[in-house]
Amino acid sequence: MKPASACHRDDIDQNRGPCVAVDGVYDEEDSCADHLLAALSMPAAIIYENDDQPWVHSANGGFHQRFLMPSDRGESLRFKGREWQDRIARFLKGDRVSESFEMPIQGRFGPEYFYCTIGRLKELTDRGRPILVTAVDRTSERTIEKNLRRELMxxxxxxxxxxxxxxxxxxxxxxxxxxxxxxxxxxxxxxxxxxxxxxxxxxxxxxxxxxxxxxxxxxxxxxxxxxxxxxxxxxxxxxxxxxxxxxxxxxxxxxxxxxxxxxxxxxxxxxxxxxxxxxxxxxxxxxxxxxxxxxxxxxxxxxxxxxxxxxxxxGVLKEAHRRFLVESRLRDALSKGALTLAFQPLIHLSSSEITGFEALARWNDEELGAVAPVEFIAVAEESGLIVELGRWAALEAAQTLARWDEAVGQTLPVGMNINLSPIQMARDDVASMFEEALRFSGIEGRRLTAEITESAIIADPEKARKLLFALKELKMSIAMDDFGTGFSNLASLHSLPIDILKIDRSFVSTMMEDHDKEVIVRTILSMAESLNLKVTAEGIEDQSLAHRLQQWGCWQGQGYYFAKPMNEAEAFDYWRVRWNFETV
The missing domain is CATH 3.30.70.270 (Reverse transcriptase/Diguanylate cyclase domain)
Structure with missing residues (x-):
């Protein structure tokens, strides 16, 4: 059997018209193949097996242009890529009826992509059973996909x-x-x-x-x-x-x-x-x-x-997962009102009178159990939930005082200290929050004390100054919490409407054994006296600390020596029992 040879005719459409000769002449079978291929809009060819190799018998102009090597009359038509020839050869040797695949080729302006289909034709000829190959140009689609992928990546x-x-x-x-x-x-x-x-x-x-x-x-x-x-x-x-x-x-x-x-x-x-x-x-x-x-x-x-x-x-990822879980559960707890307040008493060191309570958020979750405040407050600050948490705490603390007043039928001589987060001060309208809490509870502003940290003032001094003066207009007291651990100085204290300094427990709890801390505490007390500020000492764990601070002129104290944080009912009972005032 002789291989097909190429025929070049000037009247053939280079995209669709066939150009084929068998032994240099056309027969009736070839004419049918020509008409079939000419009717197809995509590149197409009819291929036979010759000496165990695929040879193109008939092909339209589109197939010639893209997949076949240029040839002179009498020369066999050859594929541009070895991959093409090997793919068709494998199909011819197999028994599959049809097969589809995508084939890239190198075009004049870069890679071109074609979706190709190979199928066996039913008619047998003296040359064997032919196969029909068609190729659909997918270049533009692949270019769009490539550009979209680049944009996505x-x-x-x-x-x-x-x-x-x-x-x-x-x-x-x-x-x-x-x-x-x-x-x-x-x-x-x-x-x-x-x-x-x-x-x-x-x-x-x-x-x-x-x-x-x-x-x-x-x-x-x-x-x-x-x-x-x-x-x-x-x-x-x-x-x-x-x-x-x-x-x-x-x-x-x-x-x-x-x-x-x-x-x-x-x-x-x-x-x-x-x-x-x-x-x-x-x-x-x-x-x-x-x-x-x-x-x-x-x-x-x-x-x-x-x-x-x-x-x-x-362990860091485990901690991150824990923070995410705490945030999710905390968000749910806030929406359901599942948090509570605990109250730690503030004691006048000279008279042993209960001057007030510090309100502390507590959370016991069904899934997580008791979550420490240091953990869930940090998560609340990071996630922005501190605004919702702070508003809830302020309103609940004010309403607690109102319930106690109602229980005894008169206004109790106690106040409530409420902690403010620096993040909450930066993101929320704290003054309006307290105004709303006072209005709903019906208590006077003088019974609330806002506890702020030095870091909150240092972060944005001008905004902090405006807030503190707004709180003073509500008749509230202002305490600087954890004093001594930050960077406050006399000038800043003198220019701000601060009423109370709270000495951090890290100085108070071990001052009897640490001379340097004792000096720090006495210095703070002396400075506060010169500025006409009251001082609250945190972390009083035993009677000796209470007596020593009383002797040095400290106004108020809190710590486990007096009481641990209690729930609302326990705190109210604690106040009623001590109404007759015991000595420190």
Whole structure:
């Protein structure tokens, strides 16, 4: 059997018309094939097996143009790619009736993609059973898919991989190898600490410019093979190949710090970029990259609080899961009113009179059990639930006083201290919160004391000043909590409407054994006297502490020596029992 030879005719449509000759002449069978192929709008050909190899018998112009090598009259038609020929040869040797696949070829302007179908024709000829091959051009579809995929995998602002693209890039690097026995990888997470302030003060365009500049600087700090991605609004991450473990990771961290050390100019302003950095090192190449990224993000959260570079340690993800669970349960508890207040008495040290109570939030969850205040309050501050929690506590404390008044038929000579979180002061209208609590409960403002921390004042002095004066207009007292642990000075105390200083328990509880702490306590008492401020000492655990503080002129105390925090009924009974006043 002789192979087919090419025929070139000027009157044939290069996209659809057939161009074929068998032994240099057309027969009736060939004419039918020509008409069949000419009727098809896509590239198509009829192929036979010749000497165990596929040979093109008939093909329209589109098939010639895209898949066959140019040939002169009398030469056999050949496929442009060996892959094409091998694919059809395997089909001819098999027994399948039809088959479909996608085949890429190199076109004039880049890769082209065709969805191809091969099917056996029923008619047998003296050449054997032919097969029909058709190809549908999918190039435009694949180009659109490629562009969409690129958009889905990259950040449009910085052109860096996004969170999804970062994961794929890590997989490519790990699988792309080779990796030596001691090689590993790390994920370094970077959070821009002051980004929100730039957005608020200079606008989103300045924020975008800052992100672009930071991305360029971080990219300049990378080594070959490292991958930089923007995985959040102001969060970046680096995949770094390690040959020397932690030392390599710390070296890259230093390069990042150096890249961001010089100020960035925005709108004629020099902006210094502060960032929190967390790092997680994979224990092996088999470790899930997504887990390593999550570990790095958990480490950077700790870095935001500590102000240092944090390396992930075992248990951090477990702690993060616990915080997430606590947040979810706390949100549910607040909506259902499942929290309670405990009340610790405040004792006048000279007369032993109960001057008031400090209201303390308590939470006993059905699933988590008793959750410590230090845990759920921190979660509330991080999640923003502190606003709802603070409003509930203020209203509940004020209504507790109203219920006690109603129980005895007169106004009790006791007040209530309510703690304010710095986050709550920054995010909520605290003055209106207290005004609402006083209005609903019907008690006077003089019976409420707001306890604030030094850090709340330092964070935004002007806003804190306005708030404190607004609270004084409600006739409320103001106590500075945990005094001595922050950075307050005489000038700031003198300029603020503060009534009471609360000496932190860390100074009071061990002052009898620690001379330095005793000096601190006496200094605070002396300073308060000169400023005409009252002093409350926290952490009074025994009678000797109470007597010593009384001798030094301390006005008020609280601690386990007097009573632990109690529920509402116990606190009311405690006040009634001590109404006749015992000595300290």
């Amino acid at each position: 990259s950040d449009s602002l910085t052109a860096l991989p996004n969170r999804t693209g970062f994961g794929e890039a890590i997989d490519d690097r790990i699988k792309g190898g080779p990796w030596s026995d001691n090689a590993g990888f790390a994920i370094i997470a970077i959070d821009l600490s002051r980004f929100s302030r730039v957005n608020e003060s200079l606008g989103p365009m300045a924020g975008d410019e800052l992100l672009i500049t930071v991305a360029k600087r971080l990219k300049s700090s990378l080594r070959q093979g490292d991958v930089l991605a923007r995985i959040g609004g102001n969060d970046f991450a680096i995949f770094a190949r390690l040959n020397n473990g932690l030392s390599d990771a710390l070296h890259i961290v230093q390069r990042v710090k150096d890249a961001l050390s010089s100020p960035i100019r925005l709108s004629n302003l020099q902006i210094r970029v502060d960032c929190a950095i967390g790092c997680a090192i994979a224990v092996s190449l088999d470790e899930d990259p997504d887990d390593v990224v999550r570990k790095a993000q958990a480490a950077v959260k700790i870095a935001k609080r500590s102000g240092k570079v944090e390396i992930y340690r075992n």
